[in-house]
């Protein structure tokens with residue numbers, strides 16, 4: 001009863017916040033990379049009325065000495081004027097300040113971001129979750145990610161707002177993530193809920209600035225190759241050709257220290273409502289087994305489930321938390337981003353090393369020698385799982 005009351009109160013508050021956001025001149029400011037993370041930054045926002053001269057003021061440190069014009073982004077179902085700009089010719093590993101708006105009408109708050117380093121750093125941290133939504137847990141998860149060491153960027157493995165065609169929910173979601181996304185690039189891949197009825201991925205494509213085809217792409221940060229796959233369209237032949245080529249190339253590239261794949265749908269799972277995905281196993285397991293990316297980040301199933309290093313679904317090690325690179329593929333489902341939770345089967349499958357029904361987020365520390373993956377419970381920020389992959 002209490003939970004239901006608090007949820008109702010939260011939704012009323014978010015609706016009010018949504019109305020307020022509509023009255024604020026600038027809202028939903030978020031960062032992403034659509035080009036080189038070392039020298040560019042893309043910024044997207046919405047305004048409550050059209051801006052005659054939409055710009056970003058930015059500069060190194062706390063200066064705002066430079067200006068870049070934004071372009072108007074349109075899609076048929078938009079709820080207000082959207083603007084996007086990509087800042088170019090930035091210096092690597094440099095802190096910048098920025099604000100967006102219009103000299104005649106007003107500005108957002110001043111925020112900061114940092115570009116990617118040109119050489120792999122000794123270590124860096126990024127965070128991730130999936131299946132987020134607009135809920136108290138989702139909002140708390142945004143605060144949790146920000147409460148620790150600030151990540152270099154955040155990955156969201158699909159199912160972002162759960163708007164399902166109701167466009168103002170996208171506004172509420174972008175307001176919810178703004179405290180994080182206006183300081184830390186948000187790198188998304190699409191889930192089934194981004195595939196909105198009648199318009200497919202139109203909202204996702206308009207409201208995010210991502211590399212290449214945006215539904216699937218790659219980016220490099222600190223010697224790590226991030227390969228983002230659209231598992232909603234997992235049979236798409238063009239995407240599959242691209243995916244195999246990326247996996248193959250990543251292995252041959254001497255600049256690449258680690259290979260991390262992100263996509264929405266898990267292959268293996270023990271939630272009561274969704275077990276193993278036989279169709280995706282048939283198409284994707286041979287590629288994963290052959291090229292062995294170091295880590296696969298997933299969502300869709302609303303809980304935490306992490307496998308041992310697997311080949312053909314079989315564990316290659318039963319150590320609880322330490323693995324050698326290339327032993328097998330470790331799949332991490334972090335579907336407890338905030339939307340809701342699913343029950344797990346009574347029996348834990350042989351491929352699962354750790355699982356729990358709770359809201360959570362991932363904090364991943366990358367260095368030359370190891371990938372350390374930590375999962376924290378959203379409710380109390382306690383450590384749920386920690387493992388490392390070493391070379």
Ligand SMILES: [Fe+2]
Nearest residue numbers: 159191192300
């Ligand atoms: Fe999903």
